[in-house]
Amino acid sequence: MSIVIKQVSKSFGTFQALEDINLDIQTGELVALLGPSGSGKTSLLRIIAGLEAADEGTIHFDNENITSITAKERKVGFVFQHYALFRHMTVFDNVAYGLKVRPRKERPVKKEIERKVLELLELVKLESLASRYPAQLSGGQRQRVALARALAVEPKVLLLDEPFGALDAKVRKELRRWLRRLHDEFQISSIFVTHDQEEALDVADKIVVMNQGKIEQIGTPNEVYENPQSPFVYDFLGSVNLFKGRLTNGKLMQGDFVLNIPGWTGSNIQEAIGYARPHDISISKESHGEETVHSTITHLHMVGPFVQVELIRSDTSEYLEAEITKELYLELNLEVGEEVYIRPRQLKVFIPEDYMI
Numbered sequence: 001m002s003i004v005i006k007q008v009s010k011s012f013g014t015f016q017a018l019e020d021i022n023l024d025i026q027t028g029e030l031v032a033l034l035g036p037s038g039s040g041k042t043s044l045l046r047i048i049a050g051l052e053a054a055d056e057g058t059i060h061f062d063n064e065n066i067t068s069i070t071a072k073e074r075k076v077g078f079v080f081q082h083y084a085l086f087r088h089m090t091v092f093d094n095v096a097y098g099l100k101v102r103p104r105k106e107r108p109v110k111k112e113i114e115r116k117v118l119e120l121l122e123l124v125k126l127e128s129l130a131s132r133y134p135a136q137l138s139g140g141q142r143q144r145v146a147l148a149r150a151l152a153v154e155p156k157v158l159l160l161d162e163p164f165g166a167l168d169a170k171v172r173k174e175l176r177r178w179l180r181r182l183h184d185e186f187q188i189s190s191i192f193v194t195h196d197q198e199e200a201l202d203v204a205d206k207i208v209v210m211n212q213g214k215i216e217q218i219g220t221p222n223e224v225y226e227n228p229q230s231p232f233v234y235d236f237l238g239s240v241n242l243f244k245g246r247l248t249n250g251k252l253m254q255g256d257f258v259l260n261i262p263g264w265t266g267s268n269i270q271e272a273i274g275y276a277r278p279h280d281i282s283i284s285k286e287s288h289g290e291e292t293v294h295s296t297i298t299h300l301h302m303v304g305p306f307v308q309v310e311l312i313r314s315d316t317s318e319y320l321e322a323e324i325t326k327e328l329y330l331e332l333n334l335e336v337g338e339e340v341y342i343r344p345r346q347l348k349v350f351i352p353e354d355y356m357i
């Protein structure tokens, strides 16, 4: 089911929680609403579900305007952060619930319900725990029950509000894989809310970055990470190094350190900031003139096939973070306390808002 959100706004009293939200979601897409606390993610999800009404704007499911139909009629599946399982029901009955309460005409016969529930429990690998109660399950197992329960009614749209928020890092990672697999298997359109950039980058087809009730950027994980369209997105999507200076004729200058900004067509800026991700910082043992800056290594961390190098700049005492391959690390034979030269291979400078026409 495709979902089209057009010009949606919402205020609570005088506070504007959502402002002119426009979003297209294709059938079968897994979309992450990513943003800091209070950015409007949950409000948007609740409006899509029909639990909250927008002040302005429309929502279409498969070209049908469903803005004024009830949550029940929208037939969306839900998973919340705090499981919301029925405590007095077994795992089996929790998953069967949505099917049992269907209107008589649409309700499957008992045998069919049983077959379906067992199939779903098998899918989330909980078939051996069917007769347990929620209190007898781990957090991760409960969230898998919640996923199975949401999927039992065969929703065309699955909405998840911080579904793995309350779980530890390892279980979260495992459940993300579940979500991806179940989503693909059921060919539904799913939207999940998260404030965890790693989670969004890891599983989503499309990321919607939200800030203060507005959409900052929409794109694939690669697009929003590698090509952020605003300082906010740069910052929110991962580690970033800032190079401050005066920008004149495409050169960012700070003391003796001069960086070329290839392709810069904007004006000169008195106080510019260049952004560079850790993997865009190169490290060498020798100076290569004005484009390199003397720094000292303060920490080295192994992260899988990469090494994170923390440094301090000699000229400004600012901290920097670089990420290099293990091979390069071994080749350079780097050590904490060592003096090296760094250079950002790529630098992105945003035109300050007051320069924009």
Ligand code: ATP
Pocket (backbone or CB within 6 Å): 012, 015, 017, 035, 036, 037, 038, 039, 040, 041, 042, 043, 044, 195
């Ligand atoms: P979080 O990650 O903390 O859940 P969020 O991005 O999901 O945040 P929302 O829950 O959508 O943000 O809230 C957006 C803003 O709207 C917040 O400032 C919140 O206080 C406000 N808000 C949400 N619901 C209501 C309400 N019913 N009444 C008043 N203000 C509300």
